Structure formats: C-alpha cells, structure tokens
Amino acid sequence: MTGCHAFRRLQTLALTLIVTAGSFVAAQADTKIKMVLNWKYEGPQGMFFLAQDRGYFKAEGLDVSFDQGNGSGAAVPQVANGAYDMGFGDINALIELAAKKPDEAPIGVYQMYNRPPFTVAVKADSPIKTPADFVGRKLGGAANDGALKLFPALCAATKIDCTKVEVTNMQPNLREQMLMKDQVDGVFGYITTIRFSARLIGIDPEKEIRFIKFGDYGMDLYSNAIIVSRKFAKENPDAVKGFLKALNRGVKDAMADPKAAIEAVQKREPLIKPEIERARLEATLSDEMTSPEISKIGHGDINDERMSKAIDILVSAKELPRTPKVGDVFDRSFMPPLADRPTAIKAAM
Missing domain, CATH: 3.40.190.10 (Periplasmic binding protein-like II)
Known part of the structure; x- marks a missing residue:
C-alpha cells in the first residue's frame, strides 16, 4: 500500500507540475494589448485586421483587441491616460503633449503615414x-x-x-x-x-x-504612427516588438492582397461598400504611406532631421513650453529589421 500511495502522490505531483507549466506558458503567450484606432473601421484598417485574422499577433504571444477611434488626435490622450496600451494616432499631437507633459506622453514606435495628408x-x-x-x-x-x-x-x-x-x-x-x-x-x-x-x-x-x-x-510633417504608453513599453518591450512584427506582416499582406484586407474590414463592419473601401486603402498606400525616404530607411522608420524640423515647426507655431528631442517622441528600437520591412509601398492590381 505504501508503494501504491507513493506512486499516486508522484502521479498527482506530476499532473500538478504539468498543469502549472501549462498555465505559465499560457500566461506567457497571452499578453493583452488594448488598442484604439484613428477612426471608424474603413479600408486602411484592413492592415491591422489581416494581422489579427491570420494569427500573426497570436504567433507573437499577443491577445490584441481593437476599438474604433474618434480622430487621430484623440488617440494620443487616450493612450496617455491609460485607457489604451497602444494607439494609431497623429505624431504631431504626440509632439505637442511631449512638449507640455513629457512624463505622460506616449512614444511613437512605427511611422505608418509618412506624407502629410x-x-x-x-x-x-x-x-x-x-x-x-x-x-x-x-x-x-x-x-x-x-x-x-x-x-x-x-x-x-x-x-x-x-x-x-x-x-x-x-x-x-x-x-x-x-x-x-x-x-x-x-x-x-x-x-x-x-x-x-x-x-x-x-x-x-x-x-x-x-x-x-x-x-x-512648408508643413512637411509626419502623420499617423503606432504609439505606445511609456509604461507599457517599459514593462512589455517584447510585446511591442511582437506587435510591430505582426503588423508589418499585415501591411505587406494588404499590399499583396487588397481584396483580403477589405474582407477583413467587412467582417467587422458589414455595411461598408467594398469597392469604395478598396479604393480608399489603395489611395492611403499610394498617397499617405509612400514617401521617397522609405526606399532607404524602410516603412515604419523616420528621418531624424525631418522629424526635428517638424518638431521645430510645431513648437514655434504653437508656442510650446519646450522643444522635445526626436528621441522623446520616437523610438525605433522596437521595429523589425530593415530587411523585413517594405522599402516600397504599392497595392497589387
């Protein structure tokens, strides 16, 4: 009986270890990210939704949820006040907040729109x-x-x-x-x-x-970027890197298959007009995401000199209390390597 009891205890212990290990792995693979987009669900959001539907976020150990936005400027304070971990918002609104409240301002980590719209x-x-x-x-x-x-x-x-x-x-x-x-x-x-x-x-x-x-x-400004709260970036650097790796795949997929991107939007907003939203996506790719500089630095990155000039324009025009440094508003360290990012943006026909 003693041997039987010992065997059962070993069985129970082994099972407990398996369950505990499984729970640990699940916890490790389930970093939640709550993100606010710039606007309602439209064609350009297909880049995010393809990454979600094709399991790219999941593959990085992320559980990402998206909410519709209320304007590119609104995303910045919503991330700053902790309502969201990440946002798709106007980098210029971020610059203004960084000048006024540097400790509260989010940080840009991936520049999506690099031409002023x-x-x-x-x-x-x-x-x-x-x-x-x-x-x-x-x-x-x-x-x-x-x-x-x-x-x-x-x-x-x-x-x-x-x-x-x-x-x-x-x-x-x-x-x-x-x-x-x-x-x-x-x-x-x-x-x-x-x-x-x-x-x-x-x-x-x-x-x-x-x-x-x-x-x-003379307003050669950057526009919408992926922004993240400083607290979240500090506590979850691998999650931010994983998010950008997955989104980068979504951007490339949307270029290769715009129809699939629009279908991903339609799953979430059935009342859209697919032909209009596909045209909107293609115009976004060709107009707002196509800057000559990305052939050298890759999509997602910025030119530091250009960003510095943009900061100066805003500080001067709005009489902001301080001039943020480029590093105060953008951190490229979370991005995928240049070899993995697009150096040309164009939708497939």
Whole structure:
C-alpha cells in the first residue's frame, strides 16, 4: 500500500507540475494589448485586421483587441491616460503633449503615414485659392481632427492671422455635407478621408472639391504612427516588438492582397461598400504611406532631421513650453529589421 500511495502522490505531483507549466506558458503567450484606432473601421484598417485574422499577433504571444477611434488626435490622450496600451494616432499631437507633459506622453514606435495628408477642402468653385483667403471665412472640423489641430501651425507658416478665421466644430459624418451646402467655406481633414467620404454620399471629389494641402506650404510633417504608453513599453518591450512584427506582416499582406484586407474590414463592419473601401486603402498606400525616404530607411522608420524640423515647426507655431528631442517622441528600437520591412509601398492590381 505504501508503494501504491507513493506512486499516486508522484502521479498527482506530476499532473500538478504539468498543469502549472501549462498555465505559465499560457500566461506567457497571452499578453493583452488594448488598442484604439484613428477612426471608424474603413479600408486602411484592413492592415491591422489581416494581422489579427491570420494569427500573426497570436504567433507573437499577443491577445490584441481593437476599438474604433474618434480622430487621430484623440488617440494620443487616450493612450496617455491609460485607457489604451497602444494607439494609431497623429505624431504631431504626440509632439505637442511631449512638449507640455513629457512624463505622460506616449512614444511613437512605427511611422505608418509618412506624407502629410492634412488639408482644408473647399468647393471646386470656391474663391478660396490659398491659406491667405481663409481670412474672414468660416472653416469647420471635428474637434479631434489632426488637420484642425495643426491649423495654428499653418497660420504661422503662411503668416496669416488665425483669429480672423472663424472655426466651428462639427460632427465628422456631417463634414462633406456641410461643405457642399455652403454651411462652411472649407473643412479640415485628411485628403483621403474627405475624398472617399464624399464619394460615399454621391459627391465626385475630383470635380466638386478642391484641396489646399498643408504640405504645399512648408508643413512637411509626419502623420499617423503606432504609439505606445511609456509604461507599457517599459514593462512589455517584447510585446511591442511582437506587435510591430505582426503588423508589418499585415501591411505587406494588404499590399499583396487588397481584396483580403477589405474582407477583413467587412467582417467587422458589414455595411461598408467594398469597392469604395478598396479604393480608399489603395489611395492611403499610394498617397499617405509612400514617401521617397522609405526606399532607404524602410516603412515604419523616420528621418531624424525631418522629424526635428517638424518638431521645430510645431513648437514655434504653437508656442510650446519646450522643444522635445526626436528621441522623446520616437523610438525605433522596437521595429523589425530593415530587411523585413517594405522599402516600397504599392497595392497589387
């Protein structure tokens, strides 16, 4: 009996060790990441969803959940206040927070949009031709819109008096309608967003809308990046690296198979119009994600000199209390190696 009892105890101990080891492995492979996107579920979000649906995050030991966003600018404070671990937000809003509250500001770790998409859209027949024509006019934008937040910087760059321009807030879904109904003279936004939102309500943006682009007036700024809270990055550096490795695969997959990317969006938002969202994705890839510099540094990275100049533009225009260093707003150490990242961005036909 003694031998039998000893054997059973050994069996129980072995089983306990197996269960404990299994639980440890599960815990190790189940790092949760809560992420807020820049906007509602649209074509460009397919890059994230492909990575999720194809198990790329899971392969890195991650359990990632996505929430729709309320503007690129809104993602920054939401990550800063701990509501989210990571976000897809405007790096310029991050720079501003880093200048004001450096200890609270998240850090950029992967630059998704490297060309400035910021614009004021006007009707094609509008007398507004340049920013100087904004004076005495009424412009509208969503409160958390990245372009609206950068308006003071545009005013400074073009030497116009912002106080002589009336700015009104509006719901994002009303932007194009209010413009076409002459309720405002111009609207703030991202070029691709406005262009395809207009198409969804029967407006031909190529014929009925004209874009005054911030980038044409000395505002060579970066745009949306993957941002992460400093606390999360410090405590979970491997999780951040794994996330970027998986997302990088999702970006490449979306380029290779845009149709699959849109299907991934449609699983989450069945009411989208696939043909419009595919065109939106392809425009994002070709316009907002295609900068000549990525042929050298690869997608996801930044040019330090260009970022430094962007920081100076914002600090000067917004009279920020300090000038963050490039390293205060962007940390490339979490990215996959250059050999694994795209050096050209183009959707397959």
